[in-house]
Structure formats: structure tokens, C-alpha cells
Amino acid sequence: MPYDSLKYLVQQNKRHQHSLDHPNSPCKRIALPTELQSRTTRFTWALNLSKIPEEQHSHYACVYMGSELNDALKILVSPEDPEYLTYTQIQTKLTVHFDATRNKFAESIKFRSIMQKPEESIVSFTLRLRQAATYCEYEAFLDRMLIEQMLAGLESREMCDEIIAKKPENFTAAYEIAYALEATRNTADEVKTAVVKPDTTNKIGYEKPPFRKNGNQRPNSSSTRRYQKSPNQARYHPSNQTSKDNQPVCSGCGENHPRSQCRFLNANCLKCGKKGHISKVCRSKTTRDTNLITEDKPAENIDVVQHLSKLEVTGTVQSSPKKLIDVNIEGTTVKMELDTGAPCSIIAKSKVATIKPEFQLQKTDRHFASYTGHRINCIGKTSVNATIGTTTSNLYLYVVEGECETLLGREWISEFAQEINFERLFAKPDLIHNLSVKQPLSLEHQRQLDHILNLYQDVFSNVPGKISGPPAKMHLKNGATPIFARARDIPVALRDEYAKEIESKISSGFYKRVDYSEWASTTHVVVKKNGKLRITGNYKPTLNPRIIIDEHPIPKFEHLFHRMRGASLFCHLDVTDAYAHLEVDEEFSHALTLNTPTHGLIRPKRAVYGAANIPAIWQRRMETVLQGLENVTDLGNMGSS
Template sequence: MKNFAAQCSFGSNLIPVLKDKFTTGMKDGPIKDRLYEEETTKDLSELMEVAMKKEAAIKTTNIEVHSIGRSREGAKKKNGNGSQKKLSTTMGGEKTTKKNYDKACYVCGLTNHKFSECKYKQYKCKNCNTVGHLAKVCKTVKNHFVEVEENKVMDMFQVEVKSENNCGLSPVMISVKIENVSIEMEVDSGAGISILPEEIVKEKLPHIHINSTVLKLRTYDGSIIKPTGEIEVKLKYGERELYGKLLVVKKGHRALVGRDLMKKLGITIMGISKIEVESTNKNNKLELLMNEFEELFEEKVGKYKYEKVTLKVKEGCTPVFCKPRPIPFAFKKKVEEELDRLEKEDIIQKVETSEWGTPLVPVIKPDGSIRLCADYKTTVNKYLVDINHPLPRVEDVFVALQGGKTFSKLDFLNAYNQLELCENTQKLLAWSTSKGIYLVKRLPFGTKPACSKFQSVIEKVLLGTKGVKNFLDDIIVTGSSEQEHLDNLREVFKRLQKAGFRLNKKKCSFFQPKINYLGHVIGSEGIERDENKVKAMLNAIEPKSVTEVKAFTGMVNYYAKFIPNLSTLLGPIYNLLKKEVKFVWTKECREAFNKTKQAMASESLLVHYNPDLDVVLSCDASEYGIGAVLMHIFENGEKRPVGYASRILTVAERKYSVIQKEALAVFWGVKKFSQYLLGRKFFLETDHKPLLALYGEKKGIPVMASGRIQRWALYLSEFDYQVVHIKGNDNKVADGLSRLPDKDDVLIQTKEVDYVDFMENTMPIDYGILRVETKKDKEFSLVIKFLNEGWPIKVSEELKPYAIRKEEICVDKDILMWGYRILIPKVLRKDLLKEVHSTHMGMSKMKTLCRSYMWWPGLDKDIEKWVQSCRTNFS
């Protein structure tokens, strides 16, 4: 009643109306009579308490109730003609004798009187509206088992049970773990004991032995059913865990949780036809709900059951098969173990041949584990037909979430991998590895149509749900009340689990007051602008030099035509740029600076995101910060900002080479604005030309780049973009943001594992000595200097081998690296060759081994000389 009434316009009259409906709607009988004895001033909760107490009293007064399993032989008495009598408890506590008739009264269902003496003969049935019987024994209603007797020594439980079709309400189902197996059970307060159909026991609990039992079940029509037996098992629901008995019946359409287990499992009846857990705490309710759908949060890859993904290629394309890329010896074992794991989990399948073959690049995760990434940019991506499925517009999301009080965001576990591929698509995306060819059976990361396909699948699964909207692998859920929010979550959980999906519990957030979506904040009070998209501008640090003043004014002047009286506004700051004027940051400068920032963040300049307009992301890096600006391009060619982003570089990041800082700026900018960029084409602007070789839309994952650049390139492979090189003078906004970064947006530094960490355990060298000698080496010192400050146009002959590889060489933990190879200083090269050749291996094998771990100019020639001079080899 409460749920239906909430949709009506009762206003302040809601509670009085519910109270009247509760009392007048109660069926005729002792409970209704007791309610009419109460004062009219009693509120609804008090009346419900009175009714429940009366109901409990009736059960102990008129129904013979004794504990199952307790012998009553001592209570048996015989009368003169041989008939049996049983003890019955009255309200006053005295013991009386009552006659037990063979058949239940067809008017009320009890067995302590004849039907001709039944006081309910004139009552009208609430189900069929016929006078002469009660609803609980109505022949038109299918009832569950409600009475229990045990071989003449056990008395019976007998209470009314709700009909499955009563009031059109659906059964209340919960998921109970029985011996760690999840089984859907109906909560039925009318059933005295919990039961399991034999079919379910054989299917899901075949290892559990069914014990014999003398217990019998009686239905309301008086018929007796003998159970197959009983099982004693471990039960878990929510936080409750216990051992209990369940009766096993031969026939039955579903498992039931009866009164014997409801309290033990933490379930009580609250009001009419409403199940609530004992705790009213929101977090406890959520935890119970998540435990109910525990399978949904298992830490393993799910599998969507209802469809296999088909990706199509353009007509006339020729299959591309690339040979496997060489894998460093340090990673070989980990790569093979990962391939074995994926094959065991049925994500890949080994085959003999394939027309298509994409090479793998092993990428080191920040935690040190290996991720196998297929470089589809080099093979099938350019031939795949796009799946044009639109992402939800801002307006669609607002409508779906309108009226929500709190919001939950659900995140998938390895989202794309949960979609199976059809056989033809498995062949298209096959992997070419050093261990053989593998078909890919799940949708992998890095294929162009992946995000659009995933969006369409989740939309189908959630179709028709209320207060729910998905955006790629994020699902937003809300409700007009806490209970409605929980109900909506339950429906989403139910659909996702049924479809075979898995969620990432660690990344899900629940009952948040607000959520951010495409530059807006959605909350209970409506929609407002997301200040995060202008925070970088408003929090820009004050210039401390003429160079920084130029960066700021250059950024602002980029949008001069949209800011009225800009030259007047910037007057005090412009004075600092005059010749022979000493740099002094005055109060007037500070006021002008703050007003200009406000103008740059104003609604008159910023535009709302529009999926129909072209998008460009400009990124840049300075010595101490990175910046990015997302802009729309209008038909007249004008660019207007959608949002700004910047942050200060960490201590470790400030040691990056120039190209690594620029690459970081692009990666961070794309990640910051990913919600706007996923599933659509966009332009990526940079003034650092070498990035075209690393991040170019047609370039694969750079094999010889550092581990971190490979990780960043892998992340970008999910996006559909075109890299555009622009002059530094045309990148004023991103440049200004990077030079005056948001002082409050500081990245929390975490330990990052890279190639050098793997090499330390595999190379016969002291890494402390290596670091010291790297700093002492003259060539290496110049290389490190040029990496940090930029390479000159001309270099000496000795440095040319390094200059050729300048985009791939980096400094990692004070050691120079070329991809996964360590650069060895001159003073250590001889000793290292001696150590490697200690087993007197051949020249080819020694070259292969050394190339996998180290490099210096002329490495191959030095190996040849060493082997040729070895006396053992000559002999």
C-alpha cells in the first residue's frame, strides 16, 4: 500500500489514509475486532504492532504448536473408548483437552472441531468472494506447505500462507548460499519449515547426502506429503552464517525459506507483504544486497550469454599476418605464464594456422605484472567497419536520472573481455606469439568498434529499467527514495548477473549525493556546471617571472574576441612586459589576474559539450607542469573551450625527458577528458613533432619505447583520434596552463615498476655501480642532459648513435634505457662481456642474449672480437 500510495497526491493526508485502509481492509476476524477496540488517535505503526501481537497470540491460543524433534510421548493420554487426546495451550496458560479430528475443517482448515461447528461458516472468502470458507483454504488458490507432523509424536505448525497470486504481488526472492552454492529461494512466512525440491538438490548439491526423516507435511486441503528426506547444510545470507536443516521434497517448483530460518538469517516481516532485513542501516542493506548477488562481484571475467560479437572488415581487404615481436628474456617466462592463464580461462585458444596475426607487446603494469597487448593498429584496425551506435546525449541522461536523491555508479570488471566473439571474428583478431598462434575468443582492448559495441549491448540488457542510464562501462543508478534506489539497484544487479556479467566492486560507488557527467553535476536539486572543468583556470598560480606573464597573456589573448575590454583588464599585467620595467607583482596585478581568470571561466566564453560538433584536445608540458584544453570547432573555424585541465608534475616526473613529459601531457589530457572523447573521433593537437611517431593514429605500440610510454600508448589505442602537429605559437592555451598549473591538482605519487626493475634480477651486474658509472661516463652525461633540455641540431660523431634513438632512450631510476635494454657505460662493458661468455657460448647465441638485455654503440662488433679472441673457441 505504501508503495502504491507514494505515487498518489495525498500529501499530508497520506498516513491517515493508510491507517484507514489498513483497518478497514483487514479481513473479518479477531484481529480486526481487536483493532476496532483501539482509540482513533493511535497512529499506523501502533495499530500494526497491535495487529501483530494479536496474530501471535492467536497462534499460541488456537493452534497446536510444539517444537519439531521434541518427543510428546509423555503427553499422550487415552480416554475410555480408546481415542487420543492432546495437550493444547490456552491464553491463560492452563492445559485443556481438545479433540483431534481426522480431517481438517474445510471452512477454516483447523482440526480441533467439526466443520458444522466452525465459527467462520458465515465469513466471506477474500479470494473468490464466496460465503462459507476462509481465504486460506480457498480451492482457487495454490498454497505452499504449511503444516508439519511427525509420526504421531510430533504436533503441527499451522498458519496462513500468502497466495502466489494474491494482490498481484510477485514472490520475494533472495539468494542464499547453501554449501557455497547460490540458490534462489522464496521468502514465505506462511511456511513453517524451509524446503528444497529434490531436483535442485541433485543439480546443485549432488555431493550432499539426503538423510531419512519421519517428518510429514500437510497442506490446507488436509492431504499429507512425505518428504524425500532432509539435509543438514551450511547456509549463508548476507552476514549471517549458520548450519540448518532443510526438508527435501520430490515435487516443488521452488525452494522456500520458512519461519524456521527467517529469523536466523536476519529476515523479519515488516507490515504487509514487505520483507525487510533487521538492520535499517543503509550500508547494511547495501551490503546484504551485494551479498545476495555475490556472483556478480566475483573477481573473474564474466561472459555475456545472449549474443556473440561480430566485427566486419571492409570489402577487398587483404589479411595481414605479422611475425611475433621479440620478447626480452627477462619477460619470457611471465609472458608464457600469462598466455597459459588466458587459455585456461577460455579467453584465447591455440591453433595451428591463421590468415590474420597481430603481434603482442608485453606491457608492464605499475604493480609489476605483465599485460599482453595486441597491436591491432598495425593489422586489422584500419580495415574494421565502424559500429555507429550513438552514445547517450546529456539530455537523455538528465531525463533518465530526474528526481533522483542519491546516485550509484557501477563499473565493469574487464568490460570488453566479457563479450564473446563469433568464430570469424576470433580469426580476425588472432594473436601471433613466440609460443604459437592463438584465436581470441573475447572482445579485446584496442579494437576500434569495441566501445560502441559494448554500449549497445548494455543498453539492451538495461532496457526498461527505471532511474538507470549507462555510459560505456559505467552504469548510473538512482531513485526518488532510498528504498527505490535499492530496488533499482536490485533490478540492475539481477539483469547483469542473469546476463553473465561481472562488476568491479572496488571501483563501484554507492549512494553519492552528486555525480559528474560531461561537464555537469547532477544532484538531488537538479543540474549545475561542473566546476572541475574550469578549476585549472581559476586555480592557476600567479606568474613569478616575465616568461610566465607572457605564457598567461598568450593564453588569454587566444580567446580575446570573446572577452570584452580584455586589454583594459590586463593593463597592470601588460606593464610588466615593458622594457626596463622591473618585475614586481603588485596588488593591481593580482586583481587583474583574478578578474581575467574569472572571465576565462565564464559562461560567455565556455561552451557546453555538443556531440554534433568537432572536438580538439590541445596538450602541452613545461618543466614543472602539464596542461590541456578541450575545445569545440564551429563551422566558421572558431575554437571555443569546453574545459581546462592542468597539474603540477611530481618530483619523479620532473626528471622525465622532454618527449616523456610531452607524452605524459597527452596521456593525462585524454584521460582527464575521456568521458567526452570515448566513442567519437577527435583531433589531438601537440607542438612536439616527435609525438607523431609515438602516438600517431596509424602507428603501433612503440616496441622500443619505455614501459610507461607503452602503457600510455596502449591506453590511447582505445580512442579514435588524429594527431595534428601545430606551431608553438598556436598552442598558447595548453602552454599557459602547463606553465601556471593548478596548484591544488597534485598527483599522489605511487611506486612505478618498469623494465629496469625486471632487469635487476636477471643481469650479472651491480646496479649501484651501474648508476655511479652512468653519471661518470662523459657520453652518457651529455645524453642525459640533451634528454632533459632538448637535443641540438648537430651532435658529435660519438653521440650520433644516441641521437638516432633519442625518442626511444630514457632515464629510469638513474639508468639509461633504450626500450627494455640497459645502456652500459664504457668502463663496465669488458667485464660484462667476460661474464656473459663465461660458458663459452657461440657468437650467434651470445649476440641474441646480449641484445635482449643491453646495448651500446658497436655492441655486435665487440661481441665478435671477444668470441674470436677466446682460446676455447679457437681450439
């Protein structure tokens, strides 16, 4: 019917009804969930849509408003009779009484406290902001106040920073940015790329055996048991919890963050087997058939044995392989995995039978448990003679049920520490095999080698040579003026080596000292892999912005690898101080002048690292030199191979 809105108002009014005093006393306001003005407006629309004559509107209102509002109307208009009131008068009387006048300061305080709720959409959040700002009377400042409160109340700080960075002109623009960011984030969450699922990581620990209340030790058993919690212990329900700072507690892991951001969304519970939460917060009354220990143990009663049986690292970097050590146990060589997290050495019952068929087990007070709380039944320990290298010791080996890796724990590691080469065990493997001469050269071969080195002294010299051809030139931009930079100081630890390197360049004829120059740039020191210094020019603020940079394509590694496909033997030839082989003309040399803290102004006669046009000039020259040579590839400014 067209009067449903007013009926709904009456139903809500019944839920929040307050007693009304005698007509002669001031009547109390009835707390209504929605403003009466809004409800009466909708009722007026319904009357007009139903084409009810206007003179009958008041009668329809009295019939459908309900007994409670009728009683309130009688009290408000007493001693007059409501029957003779017009619809407009009834509407005015009720709205004035029930709709209290809004205080703009109080409404502004409420507006300032609005924050985005967990998992609330941007649409819903901005709608609440607009509704709250209705009675704040911000007028011309409404747009700015809406933007500021939206930024202050957003749950995602990243989204807030993104909106600020884009500087929206009005609230509509800010809303569109936030809505687009939210849609992008939701789409990214839905589209999941295929990820290699890593194998489970076993973490074994041992605990002291539990005791019964009468003091007797609980007998060792492999049967599945669970310790019962005390009756007065409150059950943990993360969905009903909040942190001290009113942050929601995730129902999937128990941490303080929204459920949508939980990293265990796709995790499988080890208690009930269901997906989406972990056993810590599982609310299921049934458990899977596992040796799950739910009793909380004091920290001092737990000694953790950490064992990684297999860990797959997703991405391009492969995981480190297991560190296996050959151990001679009772005359049999056994590969044991080095596990510094294990306090003792562990072996499966089926494996120890092959090593020592007639073994005898001794009782042990150690009970092992995995990282997830699953019990690993230790059936005892046996004494064995173990040998690593030249050291032999009689040690205990703990035997467990089922299948597990044979672990070399800390007890054995400390016993054989001198025999284990940890540096070799954890060294990075060589990815590229190098060719080396294992035997010394014969006298004849040594004579031939010396002859080749003497014949091509200029090729194998540590002093750079010179590429044939015209000297390199530069082209200044129109209106470019010289820049003179003061010398930059050098760290004291590098100063002597720095001065020695410059002196060697001057004596070799690559640099020359000058007394004055219009151009001057500071030096930049780079320590090379061999420990020597490479002195380059810091031309970025001085020369580079004022020259026209030469253009020439630099080869990409994928193109070089394609040319080397099928090759099995490689030789790398490194050009000593590559750019120093390239001469420069007088104008270019003047612009490359360096201001040093030890030798003053020096002017390079050869190309220097740091000038923006040198790489292209060098690449062009190298391609000319190597043109026509088969199976030779230029690696840019790194040399040739």
C-alpha cells in the first residue's frame, strides 16, 4: 500500500516507545530511528500518487499513523481536537516535536569522528559522510570538509597518499580516484597468479613428559590423545574480539587487521582441515586424526628442534640444498642432514634397524612435537659409535616412529665441530666453470708463453694503448657557457692512493697540469673490484647539460646471448681503462678539465668516464675495429669477448 512508510514508522516507534505523562505535564520526546519529516514527506507522496483529495489527507494521516502518534498529537494540540486540524498542521505539530533542532557544532563534531569501517566500501563510506554533513552548515566549505574527512577516515593509508598526490579539485574528483583505486585493488585480489605451493616445513621440538595429578608419569603411547582444557577457561572467539585501539581482530589468524588483508585466507586448518583459517583460532569441535597437542606448555619446558625437510623458494632464486654429511655409524655410512636447530640427533626406527640390527633401546624422557603441535613419538634412544673424519665418539641416537629425515643435531655437531668444514659446506656453488692449469708448465711451454708475451707487449700491457682514428670531438649547444666547479675533498683513507693514481696518469701522458681553465669539474672516485681506484669526472652539473650528446645504440644482453647461442667455450678479454684508448681534441680536452684537491687543475688528453657522449663514441669505434671478426661480440664499455 502507499502508506507502508508511515506504518514502518509506527512499528519502529513501538520498539522505542516512551511513556507519555498526563496532558497537563510536559510530554517526553519519543526516540525515533528516522526523522519524522522524512517519513511524512514519503507519506505525502503516497497520498498524491493515490490521488487522495487534499481535504481527506488529515483523516488518512490520523488513521494510518497509529495509536501512539495519535495520543501524542492529542497531547500536543490539547485542548483543541485533532479532528479539525489540516494535514499541514498535523505534519507541523509532529515534526516540530519529534524532530529536534540540530546543533551545527555538535553535528560537526559527529562528522569529524566518522571513519571508514573494516571492509566498508568507498560508496558506503562517502554516503555516510554526505549524510553527516547535511546539518553542519559548512556551505561554501562543504567540498573541502568532505575531502579532508574522507582522507582522514580512509582505512588504507596508501589510498590516502595516492589521492593527496593527485590533488583533486573537488570532492567528486577525490571520490572518483578513491573508487578507482578500490576497484583496482579488488580486481587484483580476485586475479591470483599461479604460485608454486611450498612443501611443509617440519619443526621438531621435545617437551618434558606430562604427569598425572597423582604424580605418576604418563606412559609413553603412540595413540592419539588430547589434553582437556580447564572448564573455566574461556574459549577464544576472534570474531568477538577487538584490540585496545579498537582495531578488528581477524577471525582467520587472531591478529589485529581486517579479514580481507589476512595472509591466511587460503591456508588449511590443521585441526579441522577447512580452508580460510589456522588451528590457533579454529572453532570446530571435531579434529582430524592427528597427534595434536592442545595443552599450553611453559616456555622453559620446550626445547625447539628446527628441521627443514624441503623448502621451495618461489621466484627465480632457487633454495639452498640440504647440507648432508657422511657419518660412519657402527661401520655403516649414513647421510645425515645438518640441523643446527635440533638439540639431538634423530633417526627413524626403520633406518636404525639397517644400521644396527640388534639394537637395544633405552628409556628417554624426551617427547618430540612438530612446529604445528603434532606429536612425533620417540620410542627411545640407543648408544652408537659415530665417526666423522678422524674423530670417533660414543653418542646417543634418538629413535622415532614413522618416516623422517636423519638429523645431525647440536649434540653431535659440537662433538665433531673440528671435523666439519662449515666454510665449504655453506659456500656458494660456482655457476660458471673456469678453466685452470692444474700442472705447472713445462720448460718448453713456458718458453713459448714468454715469447708470445714479449712479442705482444703492447697488447698485454697494463698501460692503455691508443685506438687509431681521429680524436673524439664534442658539440656545444647554442649559448652554452663554461662552468667552473671547485675541487671536492677526498676521504683521508683514499687520499694517498688518489694522488698516486693521478700522478701515474700524468707520467703516462694521459693528463697534463694547467694553471687556469674556463671549464672545471669535480672528480668522482670509484673503487674497482681489484681494489684500485678509478678516477672519473662529475660532469653531470657542468658539461653534460651543455653538449649535444652523440647517439649510437648500445647492445642489449639478450641480443648478445642470442649471438653466442650454441657456444661452449668462452674467453673474456677486458680492455684496460677502455675509454683511455680514445684521444680527444683540444676543445674537448679543455671542457673535460678536472679540479682535484691534490694536483689542482688537470686536463685529460684521453676520454674520461662521466662525459655523456663518450659511450656512444666508444661503441661506434669498437664496432668499426671488430667488424668482420667471427665469433667476437662487443660488450659495450665492458670490453670484448
